[in-house]
Amino acid sequence: MGITTFKPATPEQLADAVRWALDAGEPLELTGTGSKRGLGRPVQTAYALDLSDLSGVVAYEPEELVLTVKAATPMAEIEPLLRGRGQHLAFEPPDLGGLYGQAPGGGTLGGVLAAALAGPRRLSAGSARDHFLGVAGVSGRAEVYKGGAKVVKNVTGYDVPKLMAGSFGTLTAMTEVTVKVLPAPEDTRTLLLHGRSDAEGIRALTDALHSPHEVSGAAHLPESVAERIPAVASARASVTAIRLEGFGPSVAARLAGLTADLGGIDGVLDRDESLAFWRAVRDVAPFRASNPDTDPLVWKLSVPPASGARVAEELALALGDVEFFFDWGGGLIWLATPRETDAAALRGTLAPFGGHATLVRAPEALRTAADVFQPQPAPLLALTQRVKTSFDPRGVLNPGRLFAGV
Amino acid sequence: MVIPLVPGGVPGLGARNLPTENPDGEEQNGMKMPPPDPNIIAKRRELVERLRAIVPGEGVIVDEAELRAYECDALTAYRALPLVVVLPSTTHQVSEVLKTCKEMGVKVVPRGAGTSLSGGALPLEDGVLLGMGKFNRILEVDYDNRCVVTQPGVTNLGISTRVADRGFYYAPDPSSQIACTIGGNIAENSGGVHCLKYGLTTNNVLGVEMVLMDGTVVRLGGKHLDQGGYDLMGIVTGSEGLLGVVTEVTVRILKKPAxxxxxxxxxxxxxxxxxxxxxxxxxxxxxxxxxxxxxxxxxxxxxxxxxxxxxxxxxxxxxxxxxxxxxxxxxxxxxxxxxxxxxxxxxxxxxxxxxxxxxxxxxxxxxxxxxxxxxxxxxxxxxxxxxxxxxxxxxxxxxxxxxxxxxxxxxxxxxxxxxxxxxxxxxxxxxxxxxxxxxxxxxxxxxxVGGVLTGEHGVGVEKRDLMTHQFSKTDLDQQQRLKCAFDPDGLLNPGKVFPELHRCAELGRLHVSGGKLPFPDIPRF
Missing domain, CATH: 3.40.462.40 (FAD-linked oxidase, cap domain/gating helix)
Incomplete structure (x- = not known):
């Protein structure tokens, strides 16, 4: 069956489209540029809502630390704009295109926020939701509304933008988003330790995070993964990486201080090498797609950081042929597993530690059949369904993208 | 149907300072609260008995002199005597109290230390005031995961003090931090002088255990960094006690700057x-x-x-x-x-x-x-x-x-x-x-000029009637529908934040025009 696509250019046209969907009882699949269609449960609808025309910068005020754009403004447009004023999105949004065999530089800011994606700096700067200040959009009731505000400090009414972060378009078709922007660091260095076991590496990351040296990236890569990142491949060993960012004199002083605290290190990446290395970690480059028919499944596990190594060890025992690396001081595990991996078994292994697992890359059939997102306990799922209904009573916006019926 | 917010004041219950109705019906200054329901007040004895069966001993307060201690928060211009005060000490008790109140149709106002500057904990004369002061223990300090698990009645400063010897602290520092509780901080999304760099409460909370008005207990987040599913914690933080009662909190702690x-x-x-x-x-x-x-x-x-x-x-x-x-x-x-x-x-x-x-x-x-x-x-x-x-x-x-x-x-x-x-x-x-x-x-x-009514003190009763200046009716209706998802009977802290109360059934109604296939100007392909 062919898919009919609506491509509104204004919030009013978008509201018309949703109103039509309500009338016709036909749900809609929401897309920006389509870069994240592989993330989440597939939405099976006959009609699609292409939001890519809702694009463009509305207001950028560097001194106010605020950026407002139409929701489908490409990241490739936003990043250079901010760079030009020495600013950035501090939550370091990843470009996951490579995981799905796409060219780099795709995606929109609305998509990044809807998927609540954050990179290595999530550890110190917070996630997408922490920088999401204001939203306007069209609900599943075909109503144009707004939430939050366009200033950095606001507690007026419910914090609706937070709820939009990670909602995957199931609550509202966003038309405009306001985010906090922050000064980009002047300088960057990365301390490296080589040859540590997973447990030793994570212990070193924990120690670094307990120091007063303001670590803004903390990753550990087993050798087989590290060798796929050019900036550190020459180590021929596991790599434990600790990032320091900030003003030049500060970075230099902290580098010396942390080196002493750790009792010596095995190497330092300079600014450019650091940028390349953390971009690779951010974008999960080691698990980049090569063959859609045989690529392993990729999972994202959010766990209590200090238990990262033990979680990975248990998963390796339970699932066999796996590969993984750690970010967020051990709190984020990127895990590649064989295609036949049983989601329930994986989550059962994870359960005693707390946290959750998301199936980030899998063939469409599997994403339809398996739980892509961590299943919720019944009372929480019921609340989730009521929240969905409060925005989208007939389920016309991306139905089933998160959970069956949500 | 719109339930008007009219002046309070039930004879004999000692209400004072709440505005009384102007006989001319003219617009008057001062906040008006939902009218006390005499049918609820008539059930006070039964309510007290049922609450005493849940929270034994001193935990249920009915004596007028003792109720006075709860008649206002730090917005002292507004006062009202609660129908009864209950001070539970376990999540189970909170759940049973809420379930009972829901069954009896009784409103509930949650309260931490009562330091709100916007009247968030202003009692209702026909409502239970749910004091969380007995939840005053820090449950776990987990340095390896850089977090503290605590009961909500612990003070903001109490958390920082507890981890100070290891050089850690909890970042948000509202000026009332010596008295205000972390549960209250979550309700208000409290800030402080350092929040430009270190964030508000919402940026420093990792998890909560929360009881809904029907007694359901849910856990959001934990010691991991991303909660998964909808960011309900983001909505609960700053919800001014309208969505649920938080019974346990996990916050992240930071190393003190050198x-x-x-x-x-x-x-x-x-x-x-x-x-x-x-x-x-x-x-x-x-x-x-x-x-x-x-x-x-x-x-x-x-x-x-x-x-x-x-x-x-x-x-x-x-x-x-x-x-x-x-x-x-x-x-x-x-x-x-x-x-x-x-x-x-x-x-x-x-x-x-x-x-x-x-x-x-x-x-x-x-x-x-x-x-x-x-x-x-x-x-x-x-x-x-x-x-x-x-x-x-x-x-x-x-x-x-x-x-x-x-x-x-x-x-x-x-x-x-x-x-x-x-x-x-x-x-x-x-x-x-x-x-x-x-x-x-x-x-x-x-x-x-492009700003907002409140940056950190909350809307409460104080700014409630100004909300229509910042938000359209559609904006506010959508927020109230969200409230309905948590509390369909509107029993939790009504009269705060929203200038008008609507029934959830009415808010949820969807008017579909039917039939027309419009939008000739939307490109289709």
Whole structure:
């Protein structure tokens, strides 16, 4: 069956489209540029809502630390704009295109926020939701509304933008988003330790995070993964990486201080090498797609950081042929597993530690059949369904993208 | 159907200070609360018996003298005696209390330490006041995962104190931190002077256990960094006690900055101070704290505390840099240079911890200092885009003259959060009302220049009726539908935040026009 696509250019046209969907009882699949269609449960609808025309910068005020754009403004447009004023999105949004065999530089800011994606700096700067200040959009009731505000400090009414972060378009078709922007660091260095076991590496990351040296990236890569990142491949060993960012004199002083605290290190990446290395970690480059028919499944596990190594060890025992690396001081595990991996078994292994697992890359059939997102306990799922209904009573916006019926 | 919010006051229940209905039906100042339901009040004895079966002993308070302790929070202009106060000590008890109240159709007002400046914990005469003070234990300090698991009645400062010996702290530091509880902080999404750099409560909470109005217990988040599913924690934080009762909290803790130094900078005009703030941020510097005071606030503070503030300036800024010593020293020099470029007439960097604390002492005592020069004051809390500061301050001066009341300004300059203090005398007839009108004018001005009604104190009852100035009916209806997802009967803290109460069934109704296939102008392919 062919898919009919609506491509509104204004919030009013978008509201018309949703109103039509309500009338016709036909749900809609929401897309920006389509870069994240592989993330989440597939939405099976006959009609699609292409939001890519809702694009463009509305207001950028560097001194106010605020950026407002139409929701489908490409990241490739936003990043250079901010760079030009020495600013950035501090939550370091990843470009996951490579995981799905796409060219780099795709995606929109609305998509990044809807998927609540954050990179290595999530550890110190917070996630997408922490920088999401204001939203306007069209609900599943075909109503144009707004939430939050366009200033950095606001507690007026419910914090609706937070709820939009990670909602995957199931609550509202966003038309405009306001985010906090922050000064980009002047300088960057990365301390490296080589040859540590997973447990030793994570212990070193924990120690670094307990120091007063303001670590803004903390990753550990087993050798087989590290060798796929050019900036550190020459180590021929596991790599434990600790990032320091900030003003030049500060970075230099902290580098010396942390080196002493750790009792010596095995190497330092300079600014450019650091940028390349953390971009690779951010974008999960080691698990980049090569063959859609045989690529392993990729999972994202959010766990209590200090238990990262033990979680990975248990998963390796339970699932066999796996590969993984750690970010967020051990709190984020990127895990590649064989295609036949049983989601329930994986989550059962994870359960005693707390946290959750998301199936980030899998063939469409599997994403339809398996739980892509961590299943919720019944009372929480019921609340989730009521929240969905409060925005989208007939389920016309991306139905089933998160959970069956949500 | 719209349920009107009309004046309270049930004879014999000792309500006082709540506005009474004007017989002429004219618009009156002061907040009106939902009318107490005599049918609920008639069931008080049964309610008390059922609550006593859940919370034995001293945990259910009915004596009028004891109820008085709960009649208001820090917005003391509004008072009401609760029908009954219940002080549970376990999640199970909270769940049973809420379930019982839901069954009986009784409203519930949750309360932490009662330090809300917006009336968030103002009791209802036909409602149960649910005090969370007995939830006062820190359950776990987990340094490896850099978090603390605590009961909600623990004070904000109590968390920092507990982890101080290992050099950690909990970042948000509202000025009431010695008294306010972490549960209350979640309800209000509390900030503090350091939140430009370290965030509000919402940016520092990892998990909560929460009881819904029907008694359901849900857990959101945990020791991991991302909660998964909808970001319900983001909605619950700052929900002002309207969505659920938090019974356990996991917060992240940070390592204390190695050093902190402050610079005290005087300017001959507010404009120059405002430009200096913008220039500091444009230089890529996010100070740990960046405060500003206007002339009346400077004089009040200096007279009170003798912090060494210059008295011949129109605006005074305190800029605090924190972090590694090398960074702080580097940035202090840059900030002083920027200040001098923007016409500063004085710039003094602290050279000792004592001096830094003295710089802050005046600012931190600004409220009591203003309290010395005026019998009463109202503290406002709008946020504006910083570029609008000169306009807002000059308009505020005009308003001051029009309302015949003085105003002193303290200002979280980094994030544009204004705290105008309106000076009045409650014993003079009409002054409270004039102060409230002045306050409302200031807050609508904040919205008109692109800002918001409240940056950190919450809407509560205080700003409730101004919400329609910031949000459209559609915006507010959608927020109330979200409330319905958590509390379909509207029993949890009604009369706060939203100026009108609607029944959920009505809000949820969907009007579908039917039939037409419109939008000829939407490209399809």
């Amino acid at each position: 050093t902190a130094r402050a610079v005290l900078i005087g300017f001959p005009s507010n404009e120059q101070a405002g430009d200096c703030v913008a220039a500091i941020i444009a230089a890529g510097i996010i100070p740990g704290g960046m405060e500003m005071m206007d002339r009346p606030a400077i004089h009040a503070a200096e007279d009170f505390l003798h912090a060494g503030y210059p008295l011949d300036v129109e605006a005074l800024m305190i800029v605090e840099l924190d972090g590694p010593a090398a960074e702080v020293d580097h940035l202090i020099d840059r900030v002083v240079a920027i200040a001098n470029d923007h016409g500063a007439v004085s710039a003094r960097a602290s050279t000792s911890e004592e001096e830094r604390l003295l710089f802050w002492a005046g600012r931190k005592a600004a409220f009591p200092a203003v309290g010395r020069i005026s019998p009463d004051y109202l503290c406002m809390d709008g946020t504006i885009p910083r570029k609008a500061l000169p306009l807002v301050l000059s308009r505020m001066q005009e308003l001051s003259e029009r309302h015949g009341l003085r105003v002193a300004n303290v200002f979280h300059a980094g994030d544009g959060n204004l705290h105008p203090l309106i000076l009045y005398d409650a014993n003079k007839p009409g002054e409270l009302e004039a102060a409230e009108r002045f306050g409302a004018d200031i807050l609508t001005l904040c919205v008109d």
